[in-house]
Amino acid sequence: MKVLRLENIDAYYGQSQALTDVSIDIKEGEFVTIIGANGAGKTTIMKCIMGLHRPRRGRIYFRNRDITNMEPWDRAALGIGYIPEGRRVFPDLTVEENLRMGGYRIVDRKRLENNLEKCFRLFPRLKERKSQAARTMSGGEQQMLAIARALMSDPVLLLIDEISMGLMPILVNHSLEIVKKLHGEGITVLLVEQNASKALKAADRGYVLETGRITLQDTSENLRNNDEVIRAYLGA
Ligand SMILES: Nc1ncnc2c1ncn2[C@@H]1O[C@H](COP(=O)(O)OP(=O)(O)O)[C@@H](O)[C@H]1O
Numbered sequence: 001m002k003v004l005r006l007e008n009i010d011a012y013y014g015q016s017q018a019l020t021d022v023s024i025d026i027k028e029g030e031f032v033t034i035i036g037a038n039g040a041g042k043t044t045i046m047k048c049i050m051g052l053h054r055p056r057r058g059r060i061y062f063r064n065r066d067i068t069n070m071e072p073w074d075r076a077a078l079g080i081g082y083i084p085e086g087r088r089v090f091p092d093l094t095v096e097e098n099l100r101m102g103g104y105r106i107v108d109r110k111r112l113e114n115n116l117e118k119c120f121r122l123f124p125r126l127k128e129r130k131s132q133a134a135r136t137m138s139g140g141e142q143q144m145l146a147i148a149r150a151l152m153s154d155p156v157l158l159l160i161d162e163i164s165m166g167l168m169p170i171l172v173n174h175s176l177e178i179v180k181k182l183h184g185e186g187i188t189v190l191l192v193e194q195n196a197s198k199a200l201k202a203a204d205r206g207y208v209l210e211t212g213r214i215t216l217q218d219t220s221e222n223l224r225n226n227d228e229v230i231r232a233y234l235g236a
């Protein structure tokens with residue numbers, strides 16, 4: 001089944017067009033990346049999927065349901081988890097409070113506690129620091145927290161906006177290992193990334209976004225061996 005389908009999306013900020021005729025398909029269980037330079041429109045795609053920016057043209061489907069006009073919180077409730085750019089966490093809340101915020105929609109007490117335990121198992125570091133204010137954590141730890149918080153709502157599809165931003169290479173690798181593990185457990189992943197090399201190593205399939213248009217789409221392996229991609233994104 002298709003988890004996500006973007007169909008001919010145009011998006012604008014005022015008069016300025018940020019996305020032109022963007023179509024993307026993601027099947028259940030895939031790990032897909034969209035690579036593109038700064039300003040290409042990656043974050044705008046994420047915002048359109050989440051309902052934080054309204055496209056001027058085109059439709060968005062989640063599991064065959066048209067969500068184009070749905071409110072962001074209803075999209076989240078359907079199972080779309082979102083890790084925004086810059087790993088925003090609530091700085092003055094503790095690690096545990098941040099996680100509980102991520103699961104605030106879950107009314108079943110037991111399920112909430114289970115999810116919290118699951119996050120702590122996945123990120124022992126967060127358990128050690130559960131009473132610490134999020135702002136006192138390192139960049140890498142905050143990225144872990146942002147990922148864990150998104151997991152608290154049991155997402156079907158995880159949207160990740162630039163996991164690599166501002167992180168040391170070793171932490172980028174660690175974060176990507178975790179995402180791969182989550183993918184292995186059945187979560188469908190869409191990662192948008194400026195760091196093409198790392199994204200194409202982690203994902204199964206990729207799209208290239210250039211000034212708001214999809215110019216290429218292929219398996220990650222083929223993209224890694226594509227001369228244009230090598231020249232423009234892999235710095236050879
Ligand atoms: N809130 C905004 N108002 C006006 N222009 C914006 C806004 N957000 C993004 N843009 C413009 O839209 C284009 C795409 O931006 P964005 O989606 O953030 O790209 P990326 O995430 O790939 O860096 C850029 O030209 C950017 O300057």
Ligand SMILES: [Mg+2]
Nearest residue numbers: 042043044085
């Ligand atoms: Mg961005």
